[in-house]
Amino acid sequence: MTPRDDSESAGPRRSRWSDLDRPPLNAAALRRALVREGSLWREVDVVQRTGSTNSDLVARAGAGGAGGLEEGVVLVAEEQTAARGRLDRKWVAPARSGLFFSVLLRPGDAVPVERWGWLPLLTGVAVAAGLARAGGVDTALKWPNDVLVTVGGEERKAGGILAEAVGTAGATGATGTAGAPGGGGVVVGVGVNVSLRADELPVPTAGSLALAGAVSTDRDPLLRAMLRGLEDWYGRWRAAGGDAGACGLQEAYAAGCATLGRVVRAELPGDRALVGEAVAVDGDGRLVLATEAGVQEPVGAGDIVHLRA
Known part of the structure; x- marks a missing residue:
């Protein structure tokens, strides 16, 4: 893919690429900081514009025969034109207003495939910690x-995570596929609204770090902090064979999860809905709901609506 820069076609007049409040990422500095001997990150690419970093990296990961790309590739876009979240929802944001990136992870035989579902939750822990450390903003995770983030006393969505499995033939899905080393993997995509202004919000329930009062909206240190946190948690989780309890991930996720302790509605596949109090995240990463019928039911997939505390 050839990166596209629209600054020339825009001429001397105002261009979406010339916003002084939204400087470009420094790709060279990011590589120097992240790609080093012994690091998880092998390659950091920054492109001006693409449809979806997840789609691009999924395609690259499955190409080139058995194994494809090695893990540790990071693809970052200054703007995405076809970004998507769970359930194929669209993610729209102005150029350079956020951080939009995807990473390729290949747990291999070190972690049973059935535990790969922890990867988006693990990424959420790393993202929240990185934003707090580098941006000085309080965040929470919705399962x-x-x-x-909190904007004007209201809970708003400022970021999302999408994980897609990659097999030897490039097959994708919600969880991992082949367990052979290099044979399967997961592309995890992250989108975070950083400097989005109130008049740029795609929906009233959206937010951004800037609107939440972040101390810093400098995207370079924010991205470095998130990727370093992801490397740290992934290393711990992988060393523990994917046991989220043993490596502390389960406890860390529960501590930062705004869903726990609340009455929620789980909108499940097959047009089912389940209402109950979210009481735990179990060892498989599922949300456990205590229903009015007096039973605890784990939810492994679905859309969660926070009803009340």
Whole structure:
């Protein structure tokens, strides 16, 4: 793919690429900081514009025969034109207003495939910690894949995470596929609204780090902090064979999860709905609901609506 820069076609007049409040990422500095001996990150690419970093990396990961790309590739876009979240929802944001990136992870035989479902939750923990550390903003996690901030006393979505499995033939899905080393993997995509202004919000329930009062909206240190946190948690989780309890991930996720302790409605596949109090995240990463019928039911997939505290 050839990166597209629209600044020339825009002429001397105002261009979406010339917003002084939204400087470009420094790709060279990011590589120097992240790609080093012994690091998880092998390659960091920054493109001006693409449809979806997840789609691009999924295609690259499955190409080139058995194994495809090695894990540790990071693809970042200054603008996405066909970004998507869970359930094929669209993600729209102005150029350079956020951080939009995808990473390729291949747990291989070190982690049983049935535990790969923890990867989006693990990423959420790393993202929340990175934003707090580098941006000075309080965040919370909505199970399974949303990053929340508080704007004007209201809970708003400022980020989302999408994980797609990659097999030897490039097959994708919600969880991992082949368990052979290099044979399967997961592309995890992250989108975070950083400097989005109130008049740029795609929906009233959206938010951004800037609107939440972040101390810093400098995207370079924000991205470095998130990727370093992801490397750290992924290393711990992988070393523990994917046991989220043993490596502390389950506890860390529960501590930062805004869904726990609330009455929620789980909108499940097959047009089913389940209402109950979210009481735990179990060892498989599922949300456990205590229903009015007096039973605890784990939810592994679905859309969660927060009803009340």
